[in-house]
Amino acid sequence: MATHKIILQGGGEHARVVLDSLLVQGENVVALFDPKYAGDLFGIPQQGQYDPDFEPSAKAVVAIGSNLIRKRVVSQTRHQFTNVIHPSSIVSTFATMGIGNMILQGTIIQAQARIGNHVIINTGARVDHDCILDDYVHAAPGVILCGCVTIGEGAFIGAGSVIIPGKRVGAWATVGAGSVVINDIPDFAVAVGNPAKIIKYNKP
Template sequence: METHKIILQGGGEHARVVLDSLLTLGHKVTALFDPKYSGDLFGVPQRGSYDPEFEPHAKAVVAIGNNAVRKRVAVVTKHTFTNVIHPSAIVSSFASLGTGNMLLQGSIVQAQCKLGNHVIINTGATIDHDCVIEDFVHIAPGAVLCGCVSIGEGSFIGAGSVIIPGKRVGAWATVGAGAVVIQDVPDYAVVVGNPARIIRYEKS
């Protein structure tokens, strides 16, 4: 396995899991950039605000769980992005991935899935065949996307939720934890419950 020098944008809770994955993979993580944190995390120095001149040949990951913030930070990051795929993740050789993605412990991505950029497939989430996940989506722990589901940019799919085959969740929508989605979800909608129902719309 080829290893790289890597920097992380982000130093909060999600960054801890991503950093743990990178260290497990044997990468040399040289810095975490986040103005809210100082000191070190797992022995890696937290260097405050992002420095685009720091180790310019290092790869970068935006390890921020909030989709809108992750997008804002990714846009201003000058380093080349890389994917993080934990050794316990199962990823079909017939799936396609963009860059900057984080596939964390125990996640599954099946054949002919297409992931965009800066997507989080969190702990134990399952993405079945032929799903399409656009940029800056976060699939939370234990969520299940059945076959042929599509998820629009920036959407959040809550922990333990289920989306039945062939449904679409629009851009910047939120599926609440434990929800069961049996109908398409419009852009910006927030849905909860079993079956999932719209409770409000949130513009990003």
């Protein structure tokens, strides 16, 4: 049963999945803000540019898939944040998480995993025991993080990737879809393949 009003920052493809997750929980979503969209989405009005004075007691979720853009929009959002946890997900009572996170359909988060703030754990992703995901991480659909994996701030782990136990993916690094990570990945690196190899570095 809804306990408070919720607004979404973002109206694109990722926002559709997040909104669906909220509506299936019976949450009271009152508006979406994204200057690129108008009309409504699943019956919820899209209000255009973010209005910090709109329903000031409402909670917010920044439903934007890009980690860099999500971080920027979070910094510009004055509403307090809340988490989205789809009822089909399995989250250990011994896992911990911050705020603004999106835990989507069919995900599993195991005991003593630590999830930061504004993290996306996308459809069917698996986060095993003792993993650490820093702020603004995006684990794409079907990702498997084995035990004791650490993912640095803003890293993107592509769909279907596997990271073996105990490895670290650095801050703002990218792991390409379908990759198998068997060695640590440095900050800002882009790694692809099986086994994953570094092909370039993003600019800090």
